[in-house]
Amino acid sequence: MHRSRIVVPVSHCLLNPNSKVLGSDVSWSEIMPLTNYLMSIGAGLYQLPCPEQTYLGCNRWGQSKEQYDNPYYRDHCRIILKQVLNDLNEYSHNSYIIPCLLGIKGSPSCGIDHTFSAPWAGEMLNAEAGQNPGSILPGSGVFMEEISDMLSSLDLDIPLVEVDEKDIEGTINKLKCIIAG
Ligand code: SF4
Numbered sequence: 001m002h003r004s005r006i007v008v009p010v011s012h013c014l015l016n017p018n019s020k021v022l023g024s025d026v027s028w029s030e031i032m033p034l035t036n037y038l039m040s041i042g043a044g045l046y047q048l049p050c051p052e053q054t055y056l057g058c059n060r061w062g063q064s065k066e067q068y069d070n071p072y073y074r075d076h077c078r079i080i081l082k083q084v085l086n087d088l089n090e091y092s093h094n095s096y097i098i099p100c101l102l103g104i105k106g107s108p109s110c111g112i113d114h115t116f117s118a119p120w121a122g123e124m125l126n127a128e129a130g131q132n133p134g135s136i137l138p139g140s141g142v143f144m145e146e147i148s149d150m151l152s153s154l155d156l157d158i159p160l161v162e163v164d165e166k167d168i169e170g171t172i173n174k175l176k177c178i179i180a181g
Contacts, residue, residue, distance in 0.1 A: 007097070008100060010048065065116060101147065103141070109142050147160070
């Protein structure tokens with residue numbers, strides 16, 4: 001197959017759902033139409049590191065953006081993004097096309113237009129005791145905020161696009177418009 005020179009950076013769990021918080025599984029059959037579409041246009045799928053897996057490991061709890069929004073986690077994101085930004089910069093300066101970067105709707109780290117918000121702290125959530133269960137709100141996750149800042153600092157204009165895992169067909173249609181446009 002002829003080289004397309006298209007590179008699409010994607011959130012880690014789109015290619016490896018094992019990185020997700022235990023209990024928040026998404027089946028391969030739901031995601032595959034999206035990866036199949038990208039591969040059908042010859043795109044190279046560049047897997048971003050999972051910031052939560054590399055920070056808290058496999059047995060982490062599901063957390064909110066407020067809990068991840070601290071200088072230690074932001075430093076972690078920047079450290080694991082350094083190589084990524086070097087790679088994207090290098091592709092960009094050698095006539096490769098990076099039409100978009102894919103994040104995950106509702107993630108406290110990888111959300112782009114929607115993120116998970118809850119004022120949690122202390123002992124584990126106890127809904128029966130009246131603790132706020134949290135909600136999906138407009139806004140970006142911490143990792144995507146750091147990516148966005150780092151892309152801007154390098155003058156790399158790469159649209160960040162959110163994958164809605166509950167509406168893969170809608171996501172594919174959105175990507176078709178961006179890539180055709
Ligand atoms: S942090 Fe990002 S890559 Fe990791 S599981 Fe969550 S959405 Fe996927």
